[in-house]
Amino acid sequence: MAGGDAVRADLEQVFRTAWPRVVAVAARVVGDRHRAEDVAQEVFLSFARSSVPAGEAPGWLAVAAAHTALNHLRSDRRRATREEAAGAPDPTAPDVADDVVTRDERRRVRAALARLPRRQAVALVLRHSGLSYAEVAAALDLSPGSVGTTVRRAESALREELTRHAPHH
Amino acid sequence: MRRTTERHPSDGTLRRLVDEPAGVADADREHVAGCPACLSGLAAAQRDATAAAAALGTGGPAGTGTDAAWHRLSAAVAAGRPRPAAAPRRRWALRRPLVAGLGVVVVLAGGGVAAAGDWLQVFRTEQVAPVTVTQADLVALPDLTAYGEVEVLEEPDVREVPDAAAAEAATGLSVPEVAELPRGVTGEPSYQAGGRISAVFTFSAEQAAQAAAEAGEQLPPPPPGLDGGQFRLTAGPGVAAVWPSANGVPALVVARAGAPTGESSGIPFATARDYLLSLPGIPEDLAAQLRGFGGAGTTLPLPVPAGLATSEPADVDGAPATVLTSRDGLVAGVVWVEDGVVTAVAGSLGADEVLAVARGLDG
Numbered sequence: 153m154a155g156g157d158a159v160r161a162d163l164e165q166v167f168r169t170a171w172p173r174v175v176a177v178a179a180r181v182v183g184d185r186h187r188a189e190d191v192a193q194e195v196f197l198s199f200a201r202s203s204v205p206a207g208e209a210p211g212w213l214a215v216a217a218a219h220t221a222l223n224h225l226r227s228d229r230r231r232a233t234r235e236e237a238a239g240a241p242d243p244t245a246p247d248v249a250d251d252v253v254t255r256d257e258r259r260r261v262r263a264a265l266a267r268l269p270r271r272q273a274v275a276l277v278l279r280h281s282g283l284s285y286a287e288v289a290a291a292l293d294l295s296p297g298s299v300g301t302t303v304r305r306a307e308s309a310l311r312e313e314l315t316r317h318a319p320h321h
Numbered sequence: 322m323r324r325t326t327e328r329h330p331s332d333g334t335l336r337r338l339v340d341e342p343a344g345v346a347d348a349d350r351e352h353v354a355g356c357p358a359c360l361s362g363l364a365a366a367q368r369d370a371t372a373a374a375a376a377l378g379t380g381g382p383a384g385t386g387t388d389a390a391w392h393r394l395s396a397a398v399a400a401g402r403p404r405p406a407a408a409p410r411r412r413w414a415l416r417r418p419l420v421a422g423l424g425v426v427v428v429l430a431g432g433g434v435a436a437a438g439d440w441l442q443v444f445r446t447e448q449v450a451p452v453t454v455t456q457a458d459l460v461a462l463p464d465l466t467a468y469g470e471v472e473v474l475e476e477p478d479v480r481e482v483p484d485a486a487a488a489e490a491a492t493g494l495s496v497p498e499v500a501e502l503p504r505g506v507t508g509e510p511s512y513q514a515g516g517r518i519s520a521v522f523t524f525s526a527e528q529a530a531q532a533a534a535e536a537g538e539q540l541p542p543p544p545p546g547l548d549g550g551q552f553r554l555t556a557g558p559g560v561a562a563v564w565p566s567a568n569g570v571p572a573l574v575v576a577r578a579g580a581p582t583g584e585s586s587g588i589p590f591a592t593a594r595d596y597l598l599s600l601p602g603i604p605e606d607l608a609a610q611l612r613g614f615g616g617a618g619t620t621l622p623l624p625v626p627a628g629l630a631t632s633e634p635a636d637v638d639g640a641p642a643t644v645l646t647s648r649d650g651l652v653a654g655v656v657w658v659e660d661g662v663v664t665a666v667a668g669s670l671g672a673d674e675v676l677a678v679a680r681g682l683d684g
Contacts (some may be wrong), residue, residue: 163398164391169389170389175390179379180378185379193394197394259375277377285337286344299333300333302333303336304335307373310372314376
């Protein structure tokens with residue numbers, strides 16, 4: 153390992169504690185376990201050389217997972233738009249089966265997430281990943297009072313996005 | 322005797338009642354219980370929350386076990402890939418990754434030229450000069466969302482394309498041909514193409530003052546015209562040819578992109594830059610280095626982490642270039658700008674090898 157490129161000493165300990173949740177946060181965004189794990193690996197690689205204090209690591213990792221996953225979504229969305237325009241077949245990998253929403257609905261959910269203002273999208277995903285209001289507030293540097301407002305707006309916007317882009321046939 | 326509030330609780334409070342009622346004040350809860358309007362709002366919040374929970378369901382348990390995932394991470398860490406600097410400690414809300422070493426090439430591959438429109442072009446990249454910053458500086462850079470709104474207008478959408486012709490067709494940029502591959506680099510490259518990326522930052526004095534107050538500092542008074550002022554940063558399109566290697570670090574990358582441009586709708590760039598650099602959270606030594614960039618604002622600062630890479634000047638066929646070498650000597654790159662186009666050559670090579678490739682490029 154290069155001298156000036158130190159890997160933090162607590163990496164394994166933090167990793168073993170936080171891995172499941174980081175994957176879970178990413179999975180809520182990308183809707184696919186394998187891709188979520190790729191996102192989580194990316195996040196931990198950044199974390200490995202960061203100087204984030206150990207006490208802030210869980211929040212940092214959750215936020216980083218949400219952002220990284222949302223970044224992946226945005227490029228997916230543009231690719232899909234282009235392929236639709238070109239009439240190419242949809243190469244999206246089969247999604248993990250879900251009782252509640254169909255694969256097409258999942259795709260629309262991801263497109264809608266990608267269109268939300270970033271802070272709303274992150275707050276939404278973190279809250280639905282089980283972070284408390286206080287944890288979301290700390291992670292996003294929001295006041296605890298405004299977490300509810302941000303999540304509420306995100307859910308409302310998500311509904312509107314899904315309604316607006318619902319299939320018309 | 323407890324009193325209910327007269328005022329309707331906010332939508333945010335209603336939302337919290339849905340799934341964390343213990344966090345809501347008693348007075349608010351009692352108000353809601355007896356208020357038809359709030360009960361209706363609560364029901365709507367409940368419906369949206371349930372729908373969102375269903376929409377965001379992940380289905381299925383975790384795939385790979387933690388042990389396997391840890392082995393994968395250990396291997397990647399041991400491979401010593403230069404990573405983008407970590408997100409800032411306090412403000413991680415918006416993360417356009419800051420780049421280091423080889424990562425510079427990736428960012429420049431998204432570089433481009435903006436259409437002027439009715440925007441006043443504030444700087445145009447005609448030279449490349451390195452700024453040496455430590456990782457500590459990088460992680461301390463503030464998130465601009467603390468100081469206003471950041472709206473991403475266009476995403477670069479970097480993707481793989483079948484060949485050089487497709488890359489050119491997608492971007493209008495030709496992929497320079499490598500005359501002779503360095504020893505150890507073999508096979509056919511994969512081609513990447515990316516469109517333009519652009520974002521508008523709208524400065525808000527109110528938000529900036531709030532951010533400063535949270536940091537326990539006072540916001541310096543903004544220059545006239547900056548509040549509400551907009552800055553557009555544009556880069557791209559870009560193309561790259563990438564020769565892979567076994568360890569994940571590309572053996573060789575040749576990338577070309579339109580140079581990034583910054584534009585302002587109002588006040589002069591130098592004024593805005595100096596003010597932004599003086600904001601709480603920007604390390605003073607970095608700010609000083611940035612101020613040193615030419616008055617004409619034509620230099621593209623490359624964030625080169627001091628612990629990761631060294632840089633030195635060179636020339637490529639008469640154009641001033643910057644050579645970056647990782648401290649461990651395993652990765653090197655050379656970057657130069659000519660006629661508003663950035664070209665970069667980098668890889669798991671020595672500085673002399675990347676320079677040889679750069680000087681031998683055709684096209």
